[in-house]
Amino acid sequence: EFGEELRADAVLQRKLNSLPNVRVLKMAQTTEVKGDGQKVNGLVYKDRTSEEMHSVELEGIFVQIGLLPNSEWLKGTLELSCFGEIIVDAKGQTSIPGVFAAGDVTTVPYKQIVIAVGEGAKASLSAFDHLIRSSAPA
Template sequence: ATEPGGLIEVKLANGGSVKGRTVILSTGARWRNVNVPGEQEYKNKGVAYCPHCDGPLFKGKRVAVIGGGNSGIEAAIDLAGVVEHVTVIEFADQLKADAVLVSKLKSLPNVVIHVNAQTTEITGADGKVNGLKFKDRATGEEHVVPVAGVFVQIGLVPNTEWLKGTVELSKFGEIVVDAKGQTNVPGVFAAGDCTTVPYKQIVIAAGDGAKAALSAFDYLIRQSAPAPAEAALAG
């Protein structure tokens, strides 16, 4: 809650609240889960969400990528240069990624694409992933793909549900910020994966945090500066 010229109040789940002249929102985002048996059991044991982080762990192995949007296809392209083979699983009847990415993916010799495919289970043995099961949505036929890793690439969910009705959010729930990290509410800034800034990477979020802090500092200086009339009288 905010009041013109007053403090910004953040109410906490425990019933308390904190107030400040500025606020920086940096609540991050979480990976969207596919919610099938085996996903939670084998998380970090073959089930991964970041191809940049975990891709090298599967060098020379077979993996699957769930998701045919830009993030999924970009992940599949990147992984294809590291792993032995990539299987792409997309629920819709066609890949949703940009045409240039789809064209690049289809040019790679070690990639197989399954569309209209519903992932039903991630299987494992001895504490690690050994396969993925999917159902052909057109025929109902079930298939098993032997893989050592499954990369879930079906999007990020910003941790901003609690902000609805207070600051402007994009259609994806991201906090809308300008180049300085300012939201549409004076004195409220935001940084990191919860915002509309592209490329959800740690180095970018860290830089945006510094930028938001500098912007908040600049905002405070300007708020505390005397008005021109007051400055004239003081002179």
């Protein structure tokens, strides 16, 4: 964790802390991911409190960029949640008819690539359906 505290749900933190093979590092700034050309085998990080460098041997990493959606530029146009996520319905439709959104910037739960890809496909199909229905003669 780059900061002083974990920000995950309390239930997830309890589970994490109960695992015997986990050590939680806080105030850690990753500076290097090491590998042998085929796979990851280590990580170097700086302790942000002491400025000391540390190396950890490991067999894999999970990269998480951040928790805040990049939606600041949409304020005042689309309806956003209190967390800044674009509010969408089951088809990816936003508060503006004909405007669709998908991915981690939306209110869809489980911010994972596989979810975002599926939501992107759904939103694009919904946009196509919207265009066909709105441009078809009566």
